[in-house]
Amino acid sequence: MTRISTAEGNLARLGFGDPHRAAEILNGWYDELGEGCDQLVAEILASADPDLALSGLARLVGERPGLLDDLGAESGAWSRRLISVLGASVALNQHLGVRPLDADVLRAPSGRRDAATLRRILLDAVGADPDAGAPVADPSRSDDLRRAYRRELLRIAAADLTADDPLELLPEVAGELADLADATVETALALARGEVPGWECARLGIVALGKTGGQELNYLSDVDVLYIAEAALDEAGEPACETARAVTVATKLVGALSRICSAHTAAGTIWQIDAALRPEGKAGPLVRTLSSHAVYYEKWAKNWEFQAMLKARAMAGDLALAQDFVDLVAPMVWHVAENDQFVTETQAMRRRVIALLPPREADREIKLGAGGLRDVEFSVQLIQLVHGRADDRVRQRGTLPALAKLIEFGYVGRGDGRDLDAAYRLMRLLEHRIQLEKLRRTHLMPEDELSLRRLARSVGMADADELRSRWRGATRRVLGLHQRLFYSPLLEAVARIPSEAVRLTSFGAEVRLRALGYADPKAALRHIEALSQGLSRQAEIQRQLLPAMLGWFTAGPNPDHALLAFRQVSEAMGRTPWYLRALRDGDAMAERLAKILSSSRYTVDLMMRAPQSVGMLIDEASLRPRERGEILAEMRASAKRHGELDVAVQHIRAVRRRELLRIAMADLLGLIDLATVGVGLSELFSATIDATLEVVRRRLEWSPRIAVIALGRWGGCELSYASDADAMFVIEDTDRPDAVKIGTQVVSELRSVLGKAGPDPALDIDVDLRPEGKGGPIVRSLSSYLAYYERWSSTWEAQALQRAAHGAGHAELSASLLRTIDTIRYPAGGLARQQVHEIRKLKARMEVERIPRGSDPLRNTKLGPGGLSDVEWAVQLLQLQHGDRLPELRTTATLGALGAAEAADLISPEDAAALRDAWTMASGIRNAILLLRGRASDTIPNDPREASAVAQLLGYDKGESSVFMDEYRRRTRRARLVMDHIFWGLE
Numbered sequence: 001m002t003r004i005s006t007a008e009g010n011l012a013r014l015g016f017g018d019p020h021r022a023a024e025i026l027n028g029w030y031d032e033l034g035e036g037c038d039q040l041v042a043e044i045l046a047s048a049d050p051d052l053a054l055s056g057l058a059r060l061v062g063e064r065p066g067l068l069d070d071l072g073a074e075s076g077a078w079s080r081r082l083i084s085v086l087g088a089s090v091a092l093n094q095h096l097g098v099r100p101l102d103a104d105v106l107r108a109p110s111g112r113r114d115a116a117t118l119r120r121i122l123l124d125a126v127g128a129d130p131d132a133g134a135p136v137a138d139p140s141r142s143d144d145l146r147r148a149y150r151r152e153l154l155r156i157a158a159a160d161l162t163a164d165d166p167l168e169l170l171p172e173v174a175g176e177l178a179d180l181a182d183a184t185v186e187t188a189l190a191l192a193r194g195e196v197p198g199w200e201c202a203r204l205g206i207v208a209l210g211k212t213g214g215q216e217l218n219y220l221s222d223v224d225v226l227y228i229a230e231a232a233l234d235e236a237g238e239p240a241c242e243t244a245r246a247v248t249v250a251t252k253l254v255g256a257l258s259r260i261c262s263a264h265t266a267a268g269t270i271w272q273i274d275a276a277l278r279p280e281g282k283a284g285p286l287v288r289t290l291s292s293h294a295v296y297y298e299k300w301a302k303n304w305e306f307q308a309m310l311k312a313r314a315m316a317g318d319l320a321l322a323q324d325f326v327d328l329v330a331p332m333v334w335h336v337a338e339n340d341q342f343v344t345e346t347q348a349m350r351r352r353v354i355a356l357l358p359p360r361e362a363d364r365e366i367k368l369g370a371g372g373l374r375d376v377e378f379s380v381q382l383i384q385l386v387h388g389r390a391d392d393r394v395r396q397r398g399t400l401p402a403l404a405k406l407i408e409f410g411y412v413g414r415g416d417g418r419d420l421d422a423a424y425r426l427m428r429l430l431e432h433r434i435q436l437e438k439l440r441r442t443h444l445m446p447e448d449e450l451s452l453r454r455l456a457r458s459v460g461m462a463d464a465d466e467l468r469s470r471w472r473g474a475t476r477r478v479l480g481l482h483q484r485l486f487y488s489p490l491l492e493a494v495a496r497i498p499s500e501a502v503r504l505t506s507f508g509a510e511v512r513l514r515a516l517g518y519a520d521p522k523a524a525l526r527h528i529e530a531l532s533q534g535l536s537r538q539a540e541i542q543r544q545l546l547p548a549m550l551g552w553f554t555a556g557p558n559p560d561h562a563l564l565a566f567r568q569v570s571e572a573m574g575r576t577p578w579y580l581r582a583l584r585d586g587d588a589m590a591e592r593l594a595k596i597l598s599s600s601r602y603t604v605d606l607m608m609r610a611p612q613s614v615g616m617l618i619d620e621a622s623l624r625p626r627e628r629g630e631i632l633a634e635m636r637a638s639a640k641r642h643g644e645l646d647v648a649v650q651h652i653r654a655v656r657r658r659e660l661l662r663i664a665m666a667d668l669l670g671l672i673d674l675a676t677v678g679v680g681l682s683e684l685f686s687a688t689i690d691a692t693l694e695v696v697r698r699r700l701e702w703s704p705r706i707a708v709i710a711l712g713r714w715g716g717c718e719l720s721y722a723s724d725a726d727a728m729f730v731i732e733d734t735d736r737p738d739a740v741k742i743g744t745q746v747v748s749e750l751r752s753v754l755g756k757a758g759p760d761p762a763l764d765i766d767v768d769l770r771p772e773g774k775g776g777p778i779v780r781s782l783s784s785y786l787a788y789y790e791r792w793s794s795t796w797e798a799q800a801l802q803r804a805a806h807g808a809g810h811a812e813l814s815a816s817l818l819r820t821i822d823t824i825r826y827p828a829g830g831l832a833r834q835q836v837h838e839i840r841k842l843k844a845r846m847e848v849e850r851i852p853r854g855s856d857p858l859r860n861t862k863l864g865p866g867g868l869s870d871v872e873w874a875v876q877l878l879q880l881q882h883g884d885r886l887p888e889l890r891t892t893a894t895l896g897a898l899g900a901a902e903a904a905d906l907i908s909p910e911d912a913a914a915l916r917d918a919w920t921m922a923s924g925i926r927n928a929i930l931l932l933r934g935r936a937s938d939t940i941p942n943d944p945r946e947a948s949a950v951a952q953l954l955g956y957d958k959g960e961s962s963v964f965m966d967e968y969r970r971r972t973r974r975a976r977l978v979m980d981h982i983f984w985g986l987e
Contacts, residue, residue: 004041006030017051017450025058029068036072043080047087048161048433048458049450056086056093063100081106084161085154088458091439092157095150095268105151106158112172113152115179122148122187137187139195142260143267145187150268152180153219157436166459167425171400174428177217182208184261184270185223186316192256201241202249203230204287205314205321209277213311214397216428219435222274223261225315227254227287228325243289250287271441277308290324297332303345306336310381311397334395337385347486350378366431367443371475373431375482376403376424382486383411387544399424410540413581416481423474430471433458445471484585517554524560527567541580542570549594556598557932557949565597565604572611582618592617592669599668599953601934602721606661609759613658616665623666625680628687631659635691648695649753653760656688660761664721664931668953674924675895678718685714685725688754688763689808696749703746704731704739706779707814710807711769711800716892720926722936724766727807729779730817743779769800785817789824795835796842801825802876803892826883826890836877840984843873855939858969861922862938866972868926870979871898871919877983878906894919911978918975921954921968928953940968 004014006026011019029037040057047053060082061068071079082103086093096103113121120130125148128135156176163169185206193199210224211217229250231239239246258273276282279296288296297305309329314322336342354362354370367373380402388394393409396402400421407417431443433455446452452464461467513521528550531542549566553559573579583590593614596603607613616622638651663680666672672680689708697703712726713719731743754763770776771788780788789797801821806814831839846869851857857864872894878901883889888900895916902912928950930936941947944961951964980986 003030003035003038014045015050016054022051022054025054032068033072040071040079040083043083044087047083049087049454052090052093052454053083053087056096057083059097060086060100060103063097064103067100067103077109078107081109081158081162085158088161088433088454089157089436089439091437092150092154095154099147099150102151102154105155110155110159112159112176113179115182118152118176118179118183119186121152122183123190126187126191128187128190134193134200135186135190136193136199137190139191139256139260142188142191142263143265145184145191145260146265146267146270148187149180149184149270156180157219160432161458166429167422170425170429170432171216171398173432174211174216174218175398177219178208178212178215181212181217181223181271182315185225185257185273188257188260189253189317191260192253195256196249196252198241198249199253201232202246202253203232203318203321204228204250204253205230205318205323205325206316207322207325208313208315209308209311211311212315213313214399215313216398216400218428219432220271220439220441222272222441224274224277226275226278226312226325228290228293228321229287230289230318230321247285247287247289251285254286277305279305290321290328293325294328297329301332303336303339303342304349306333307346307381307385309333310385313397334385334388334392337389343382343386346378346382350374350486361444364445364447365443366427366434366445366471369475371477371479371482373424373427373443375478375486376420376427379420379482379486380406387411410537410584411544412485413585416485416585419477420481423478426470426474427478429459430455430467513550516550517559518563519560524563527563531567531570538575538580541584545580545583545590549590552591552594553598556595557952558598561601561604562594562598565608566593568608569593569597569611569614572608573614576612578615582615586618589617592665596665596668599949600664600931602931603661603664603668605934606657606664606761609657610654613661616662620671623662623669623671625663625666625672625676625683626659628683631655631684632687632690635687636694639691639695645695645699645749645753649692650758650760652688652691652695653754653758653763656684656763657760659684660721667927668931670955674920674927675718677927678713678716678720678923681719681721681723682710682714682717685719685763686710686808689725689727689750689765692754693746693750693809696746696753700742700746702736702742704734704736704743705810705813706731706743706746707806707810707817708808709814709817710805711803712766713803714807715803715805716894717805718893718895718923720923721930722926724764725807726766726769728767728770728785728804730785730813731779731781732810732813733781733783740777740779740781744777747779769797771797782813782816786820789821793824795831795838798824798827799839799873799876799880802879802897805892822890825880827880828884830881830884831877835880839873839877839880843869843983852939856942858972859940859942860938861925861940864972866918866975866979868919868922870983871915871922871975874915874979874983875901882906907978907982911981914971914974914978918971921971924954925950925968940965 004010004026006023008019008023011022011026016022026037026041029040033040044050044053044057071082085106086096122145123130123135123137125144126137126141127144128137156173160166160169160173189204189206205228207213207226207228208224209226211221212223212225217223227250229247231241231243231246234240241249254275261270262272263269275286278284278286279288279293279301306329310333312326312329312333314326316322353368353374357365357368362369365372377399380399383406384394384396384402391409394402394405394411396405403412403417403421403424406412407414412420430445434442434444434446437451437454446455449464452467456462456464456467459467461470510521510525513524518524528546532539532546550559550563553562553566556562570579583593596607596617635652635655638655639648642648642651660681663672663677663684667677693706693708697706707730709715709728709730710725711728713723714725714727729743729747731739751765751767754765756762767778768774770778771780771785771793802825804818804821804825806818847863851860851863860867862868875894875897879889879897882901882904886900886904888904889897891897891900898907898912898915901907902909907915925940926936926938929941932946932949932953941950947965948959948961951961952958954964956964
């Protein structure tokens with residue numbers, strides 16, 4: 001090794017902040033050791049703070065002649081451990097300056113010492129007998145405890161600071177610090193016995209809580225404890241004193257113990273003992289009997305107090321008594337999650353902690369700040385407490401062991417778990433190093449650059465910038481995961497389920513399933529077993545999901561079908577990695593899926609055609625209906641990749657199926673209203689016909705330009721799921737004599753490929769509203785349409801044209817026809833008396849002929865009294881009569897025209913509201929029937945269960961089918977009265 005230049009400029013470049021002082025010291029050492037000093041200098045430069053390490057070592061050398069030679073001779077392990085401590089901790093640097101002989105603690109490497117060894121070392125240090133059942137020590141020797149404690153701390157810190165991977169070693173360091181705390185409390189209790197007369201009459205059990213209980217202690221945390229006292233027994237097995245006396249003595253022991261641990265003397269201090277987590281907190285008695293604790297936790301303890309007991313562990317004193325308390329409170333801990341509002345209160349408590357942070361410190365808080373240590377701990381504890389009721393495999397005290405079990409058994413995703421583990425270790429390591437610097441209880445990132453640089457180097461980072469970047473990155477990851485895991489709807493849903501019901505295989509499962517609302521509990525159990533049997537990760541996650549899913553299924557109309565569908569979807573998704581992860585970790589995906597599966601056969605059928613489409617439920621934004629242009633572009637792109645007509649159309653229909661599913665799911669989840677459903681379906685019809693028309697036409701050498709005129713509900717952008725596409729087809733005027741023939745061929749093929757039965761829903765194009773009805777040609781040229789409407793059109797055709805709009809194909813061609821027919825659908829001067837009579841006559845015939853025989857007209861949403869037909873014909877009559885003079889009536893939408901008629905005083909606001917309410921409810925019912933059954937019907941079901949299900953889809957509570965029917969009849973009755981007045985001219 002080449003000698004390091006001690007020129008001040010070189011020393012400054014190497015990292016010394018005071019190169020002049022460094023040069024003075026190092027020149028003297030080189031004079032004494034020569035090149036043997038090179039290793040020492042290299043280790044000083046590798047330390048967290050070279051100046052601090054150098055000054056501390058220089059002071060030690062001054063106090064211990066010959067130390068420099070020893071270090072040079074044993075250069076390597078000893079010097080590295082010593083210099084690492086001197087450079088990272090001002091407090092331990094000062095300690096070694098006062099007690100230089102303690103440096104010999106670091107001479108020999110030592111692995112982790114177990115709790116029993118640490119207990120023996122500390123008790124020996126104060127002259128107590130480690131083998132005694134209740135060791136006693138002279139209270140004047142409390143400084144010996146402090147010095148012994150500091151030596152063990154020095155040893156642990158050296159192992160930590162020189163570890164090849166301090167992040168990997170972190171749990172072992174934290175565990176040994178907790179063991180050292182146990183030994184310290186045991187020894188302090190021995191000293192306390194030496195100053196409290198009559199201590200023999202009391203049994204005192206000390207329980208560790210918090211980080212001490214979880215064996216994940218920091219270098220300087222308050223040590224959270226809880227005390228239990230009972231009267232000691234004499235040789236005859238009788239109480240040695242009254243219970244009250246025992247509690248008084250135990251309280252004195254606790255007071256002495258606490259003073260010994262917290263006192264500041266020339267030998268230093270240890271830490272504070274904190275008993276604030278005891279019953280009633282600081283206002284409660286410091287010591288209680290076991291029975292007093294039992295009464296408190298059974299009757300008065302709050303939810304958060306049980307959460308605090310999750311890490312309870314017998315620590316010191318009478319360990320059997322301490323363990324009795326742990327055994328007493330453990331069952332209550334693992335049932336606290338089913339208490340009312342537990343999850344909500346826990347979440348609120350975490351938000352409160354963040355809100356109460358001082359603003360100037362919040363951004364520097366490693367522990368309590370957003371995305372900090374507490375977010376990881378609260379997330380892990382909440383998941384443990386909710387799922388640990390039924391799964392004792394996750395009942396771990398420590399955060400990292402608990403997280404490992406949650407990952408292993410599928411409660412936390414592997415990727416999420418790795419991120420939480422890595423971020424938690426990094427932040428705990430930073431917290432350790434910050435506290436180690438001055439042995440002060442702090443969780444704040446330093447602000448000055450020197451401290452940040454020292455901290456960065458102590459954890460193996462290059463500089464403060466890297467430190468800030470990695471810490472901020474960790475907090476961002478934790479914050480995102482915490483918000484998703486800690487506020488998971490699944491977690492809250494499982495917490496509301498009684499513990500015995502979480503175990504799906506427990507006795508009485510069939511009874512519970514029937515009580516929940518499953519009509520066939522035996523079949524339900526078969527589905528549950530198929531989903532959850534086995535040792536695979538998928539089965540583990542399904543076992544977590546099912547208790548909540550079963551409850552969510554029963555909130556819908558058909559839980560049995562929902563469970564079957566869930567099994568089918570889950571089996572179809574197989575090992576798709578994101579599926580179960582999204583159900584478990586998603587904001588509300590599982591609950592959304594459950595609602596859909598239990599509500600709609602139609603939607604389930606669509607979903608089963610492409611199960612991966614369930615991914616749309618991850619994000620609400622994915623469920624919003626897409627615009628026509630976006631859908632059309634995707635359909636065109638899909639179709640272009642395939643030359644065969646049938647294959648190209650299959651891909652177009654597959655896109656349509658997915659968009660139908662998107663709209664239906666958004667509708668069922670209440671994310672869109674009836675109007676948005678109508679527009680979304682209409683835009684989807686247009687895109688589908690447009691894309692298919694292009695595919696059919698491109699197969700021909702020549703085809704006339706074709707426009708598709710949308711009529712009926714399509715033209716009004718108010719389609720229902722069950723609607724056909726009412727349409728007319730117009731081709732351009734051309735000299736070619738075969739234009740109509742080719743156009744008819746194109747249209748026939750278009751209707752055939754879209755109306756063909758298959759895996760995707762058919763789209764039937766109805767051309768019965770064309771000129772001359774069923775007797776007229778399917779396709780006409782523009783001039784033929786104009787001539788027909790000018791000479792031959794009937795009144796019913798003028799009415800049908802009220803909702804004519806561009807549907808698909810050539811937009812300019814559509815516009816030309818629509819401009820011409822305005823004079824037909826909005827006749828000058830309105831309708832003649834005879835024309836009004838024709839319309840009324842046609843309406844009367846429809847009511848007689850089209851309502852199925854034997855059915856109840858009052859349940860027919862389309863043709864029944866006050867139904868869709870009544871409202872639409874009344875509105876269309878107003879448009880025919882007044883559209884010529886009132887341009888605002890010239891709209892194809894029923895409700896839009898009704899609003900315009902109301903604004904123009906053609907109908908009173910009360911009458912308009914009656915028609916609007918009836919039309920909206922009837923339209924909603926038709927949609928609900930198809931969603932529920934998977935097939936269309938205009939008639940409200942007579943079966944009470946189906947009627948109740950329809951009502952539920954419309955927002956009524958379970959069992960309110962009678963309320964729903966009363967409301968429907970009330971609305972349609974009022975609408976019929978308005979219809980009689982407006983349409984039939986009755987007073």
